[in-house]
Amino acid sequence: MTEAVEYDVVVLGGGPAGENVADRTRAAGLSTALVESELVGGECSYWACVPSKALLRPVLARADARRVPGLAGAVEGPLDTAAVLAHRDYWTGNWKDEGQIDWLDSIGAHVYRGHGRLYGVRKVAVTSPEGEHHVLSARHAVVVATGTRAVIPDVPGMAAAGAWTSREATSAQAAPGRLLIVGGSVVAAEMATAWQGLGSQVTVLVRGSGLLPRMEPFAGELVAEALREAGAVVRTGVAVEAVVRDGSTGPVSVVLEGGEIIEGDELLVATGRAPRTEDIGLETVGLSGGKWIGVDDSCRVPGHDWLYAVGDVNHRALLTHQGKYQARIAGAAIAARAAGGAPDTGPWGAHAATADTRAVPQVVFTDPEAAAVGLSLAEAEGAGLRVRAVDYDLSKVSGAGLYADGYRGRARMVVDLDREIVLGATFVGPGAAELLHTATVAVAGEVPIERLWHAVPAFPTISEIWLRLLEAYRG
Ligand SMILES: Cc1cc2nc3c(=O)[nH]c(=O)nc-3n(C[C@H](O)[C@H](O)[C@H](O)COP(=O)(O)OP(=O)(O)OC[C@H]3O[C@@H](n4cnc5c(N)ncnc54)[C@H](O)[C@@H]3O)c2cc1C
């Protein structure tokens, strides 16, 4: 080991969360090193958000166009899959990270390529791909931002079958003929939409009772209905007992509980994420590897005043925008503490990631899009709050009718009856994604219903749903 190189802050993991911490600590004038073992930009840029949305955009645009009289006839044919994949490759920078490295250089952050591990208090050891070793020490903070990897359940034959995870599903260079998908949450629903649209015959095998189990039930119902209309098979209440494949390529068979066998050409396992913490030296500071890292609202690890964790790895909200938000909060908290100040960690304070528990927005880019923020009805009731849900058929809004012929969609607003504020909102329908931020402002801002009444949506936009929901609530 060489002598330690000292920085104010050392960031372990260069995904969206890690990069944004570096951005904030550099903006505060703190010297910062960032350690990345694969590609700076992380899962999101190369195997998750960005490539998946590049695959989905043409599928959704075509579906939208097919619902517009006068335009539908022009988009009857199949998508140009090769062009879509090439566009996806462009958006991932062909899995190269020079652009992100240039940006980190431009803000004066020092990048170390290699696997990083905590090496006792305030220290990180880096092993480069060439086998060089560096020790970095942090005057003020080490921030762990190592993200997650896909979980492959312990189903006989699954791991050996060379099943796709989200990585292969977002980076594949051809559409498989028959794609089997195990799982029914966000990755499963989005990838089913993308690959069915790009020419595969998709079968989704859902263990639970429907798709998108964390959203209002109507979200999963509408998405499943549309997937079936697009030609996919969506089966609920089915458990996969075994996977059989001769090697890791060629036809793959899934054996369901009860003995039914379904054959496909590829199998995507979309059954959740596990933290990448098993080999990052947590044991050297008295913590356990392989687990999520618990943090307080400033994203600091309790009992370790120099250690922070941001992004997926802290399990607060596994979304890029929330990881970046946590990074902004943690970066500001580190800077405030480094300057000897008292951070503002009360609810909604400058150094508290309060939105993680109150106002997390998420858009699922399926057809129809499903967008939600804050609490669902079940979550609000489960929290013991006195609430009322107001539902409205989105197709009855003029803007929606003009947006698409035969528009199908639904909205729900969950109102706190004691405080008369919106706790959560869900919009499902074509074009619903861009409705979400209004709801996020209402939820995070705790805007009183009586004031929302004065926020007039433009006619004829789909946003008029707000007026309808408020009218329905006020009677
Ligand atoms: C298919 C898919 C689609 C998604 N789509 C969306 C979406 O549309 N919108 C959204 O908000 N979220 C989406 N997500 C979630 C999003 O990808 C994650 O929330 C986000 O990537 C988390 O960012 P992060 O920085 O915490 O971790 P990551 O992006 O996982 O980055 C962690 C980084 O740390 C590095 N690292 C790990 N261990 C070490 C080590 N020991 N030393 C050095 N470096 C290390 C990794 O190489 C990686 O680059 C999607 C996820 C999937 C799987």
Ligand SMILES: NC(=O)c1ccc[n+]([C@@H]2O[C@H](COP(=O)([O-])OP(=O)(O)OC[C@H]3O[C@@H](n4cnc5c(N)ncnc54)[C@H](O)[C@@H]3O)[C@@H](O)[C@H]2O)c1
């Ligand atoms: N557009 C977006 O915002 C977006 C897109 C994709 C992923 N993500 C995020 O990435 C994360 C990962 O998504 P995901 O869909 O992989 O995981 P998830 O944790 O959301 O869902 C995993 C699903 O797999 C099911 N499951 C677990 N084990 C199973 C088994 N053995 N057999 C069958 N089903 C099983 C679970 O019941 C659950 O419904 C999520 O937090 C998600 O929000 C976000």
